Amino acid sequence: MNCRSEVLEVSVEGRQVDEAMLALLHTILLHRSTGKFHYKKEGTYSIGTVGTQDIDCDFIDFTFVRVSSEELDRAIRKAVGEFKEALSNSGSDGMGQISLEFYQKKKSRWPFSDECIPWEVWSIKVNVVNLANEQERQICREKVGEKLGEKVINIVEVISRHEYLPKMPTQSEVDNVFDTSLKDVQPYLYKITYQITDSLGTSVSTTMRRLIKDTLAL
Amino acid sequence: MDSHSVLSSQDKKDLDKFIKFFALKTVQVIVQARLGETVSTCSSSSPTGSDWFSLAIKDIPEVTHEAKKVLAGQLPTIGKSMCVEISLKTSEGDSMELETWCLEVNEKCDRDIKVSYTVYNRLSLLLKSLLSITRVTPAYKLSRKQGHDYVILYRIYFGDVQMAHLGEGFRTVCVGVVGTPIGTVTLSCAYRTNLALMSTRGFGRTVPVMGVIIDHFVDHPFGNMGHVNMCNYSTDVQLKSSCCPWTQMSRGGIPPPAVVPVSRALTLNCSISSCRSLGWSSFESIMTAALQPQTIMSVSVVAVVTSSQVRPPESPSTASPSPGSLHSVSSSQSGGPTQDDYILVDFKPAFSKDGLLPMDLGTFYREFQNPPQLSVVSADDSAQSMAEDLDSLPEKLASYEKNMEEFDAFVETLQ
Numbered sequence: 001m002n003c004r005s006e007v008l009e010v011s012v013e014g015r016q017v018d019e020a021m022l023a024l025l026h027t028i029l030l031h032r033s034t035g036k037f038h039y040k041k042e043g044t045y046s047i048g049t050v051g052t053q054d055i056d057c058d059f060i061d062f063t064f065v066r067v068s069s070e071e072l073d074r075a076i077r078k079a080v081g082e083f084k085e086a087l088s089n090s091g092s093d094g095m096g097q098i099s100l101e102f103y104q105k106k107k108s109r110w111p112f113s114d115e116c117i118p119w120e121v122w123s124i125k126v127n128v129v130n131l132a133n134e135q136e137r138q139i140c141r142e143k144v145g146e147k148l149g150e151k152v153i154n155i156v157e158v159i160s161r162h163e164y165l166p167k168m169p170t171q172s173e174v175d176n177v178f179d180t181s182l183k184d185v186q187p188y189l190y191k192i193t194y195q196i197t198d199s200l201g202t203s204v205s206t207t208m209r210r211l212i213k214d215t216l217a218l
Numbered sequence: 219m220d221s222h223s224v225l226s227s228q229d230k231k232d233l234d235k236f237i238k239f240f241a242l243k244t245v246q247v248i249v250q251a252r253l254g255e256t257v258s259t260c261s262s263s264s265p266t267g268s269d270w271f272s273l274a275i276k277d278i279p280e281v282t283h284e285a286k287k288v289l290a291g292q293l294p295t296i297g298k299s300m301c302v303e304i305s306l307k308t309s310e311g312d313s314m315e316l317e318t319w320c321l322e323v324n325e326k327c328d329r330d331i332k333v334s335y336t337v338y339n340r341l342s343l344l345l346k347s348l349l350s351i352t353r354v355t356p357a358y359k360l361s362r363k364q365g366h367d368y369v370i371l372y373r374i375y376f377g378d379v380q381m382a383h384l385g386e387g388f389r390t391v392c393v394g395v396v397g398t399p400i401g402t403v404t405l406s407c408a409y410r411t412n413l414a415l416m417s418t419r420g421f422g423r424t425v426p427v428m429g430v431i432i433d434h435f436v437d438h439p440f441g442n443m444g445h446v447n448m449c450n451y452s453t454d455v456q457l458k459s460s461c462c463p464w465t466q467m468s469r470g471g472i473p474p475p476a477v478v479p480v481s482r483a484l485t486l487n488c489s490i491s492s493c494r495s496l497g498w499s500s501f502e503s504i505m506t507a508a509l510q511p512q513t514i515m516s517v518s519v520v521a522v523v524t525s526s527q528v529r530p531p532e533s534p535s536t537a538s539p540s541p542g543s544l545h546s547v548s549s550s551q552s553g554g555p556t557q558d559d560y561i562l563v564d565f566k567p568a569f570s571k572d573g574l575l576p577m578d579l580g581t582f583y584r585e586f587q588n589p590p591q592l593s594v595v596s597a598d599d600s601a602q603s604m605a606e607d608l609d610s611l612p613e614k615l616a617s618y619e620k621n622m623e624e625f626d627a628f629v630e631t632l633q
Contacts, residue, residue, distance in 0.1 A: 027350050030346050030349070030350065031343060031346050031347065034272065035261070035262075035263070035265065035272045036263040036264075038264070038265065046265040047265060047272045048261070048262055048263040048264060048265050048272070049261060049262040049265065049266060049269040049272055049273065049274045050261050050272060050273055050274065051258070051259035051260040051261040051262070051274040052257070052258075052259055052273070052274070052346075052349055053256075053257075053258045053259075054256035054257050054258065054353065055256075056256065061359070063256070063353045063358065063362075064350070064353060065346075065349045065350050065353055067261065068258065068259060068260055068261045068274075069261055149354040152350050152351065152353075152354050153351065153354065153391055155350075156347040156350060156351060156393060156394060157392070159343060159347060159394070160343075160344070160347060160392070160393070160394030160395055162340060162343075162396075162397075168335075183263060184261040184262070184263050185261050185263075
């Protein structure tokens, strides 16, 4: 099975990075989260209800919809915060990429560890621009808002192709497909990683860090 | 081969039910996204059994009633689409269709798809896409700037899709598609990019425009649906509800602040440049510019109106516009001089007391909003003729040359 990969690109001002990333990541997660599963004895299950919330951005003329889940929002904000910090500390031209990867776990026999098989990866390439004055910032607010609107439409187009989604799991397999750790909603298993592009165009490797993290987690 | 023959009766029943509730939820999502406020619902880990498609979407009863009335027991099917039209209407009666959301079914069937599982889940996904897309089209920002200048209306109809009133160059965005054994369900939105405002005199619409008026002056409507007022609303602006401040203004007692007629102000044949791929880059700024205070008239609320049942309007004490709102409308005229196109209205600012000041607040504001004239351009030198000016020039130049060092030192302190 090939992993589906989608790339989105945005250019934003420094203070817009958080909101732009949250808008896109939450839009994707809205479509990749379900209500909590409640399995019944006969092998069927019922699904909880997903609420939604409109979020107005402060630095961008844009409103996006996210799943009503404080836990999920905290997790995404944490990842976006780390990405933004890495961008600011990198001393590069302000270019980086944050990736949201949905994966399935495949159980392996001992001594092999479980395999994580990605089935969809969304990569958001970010270019941070510096603006000279308030007028430019105002224009940027509107332009970035429009751009994010285009990206939301792109995301929805991909989703509506109804390409591969993991099969609905049995109760014993549910943790291989969904993140069941949240109280109120159940997103597909996902991980967020990022890379900062230095001025030479090579990526400072958080990939190594991710590999080590994954090994330790398993 | 008859597509229905491969569908069990249970599956057919389920599919019809899914499409019916999907249509009703679609209308709710669209209308709620145009009410002018953010929407928020809670997730619940325990299934309630009443949340269709596992999504918490509130049902505004009047909207559901209206949608059911339009559908009249039918379902969107091949050749018969359900459409929700969103339009903007000013107090002068000029209106403009902003977008049309279409729920259509085409002939392309997916006979192998599982109705109770796959179709249901994909319809749920489509509703999520609709939630996202409704915040992205241009009408969303317009509806959020609810206030005193214009009203947002909705109309549901069933049958052929009508897009002629969206003006030239309208664009379409596809929200999503779901294949079913009896056809493919498609949800899309066509939105206007041309802002030329049409006069209602030529608009020729006979069907009442429908919706729900949300009283601007009371609490959030979703907190208590009792605040939602309904009224009949025809295109010649015969509002029956008294809750809508701008209707009160046009009914006498309060002279309407006359401004450049909206139809003149808003005749902007603006085509959005094609390099902006979604076509709405200056949509909002153009609307804002067109609806600048000096061109705008009365107070309004984000309103959507229903044609059928009329609830008694709120009592005037809660619904009447505060002096502050009149203030905000009239004070917009305080900056400029009287123009031929304008009729000045006596400005009665809130909280002013006669006699306390030599002048009222409005006059004070108008007189002192600009800085005073500099003395060098005042009358002192005006008596001098030009010849005298020229005569005194050599003397002045000599004194400046003498004091040149002083001037240079001054310039250096500025750097």
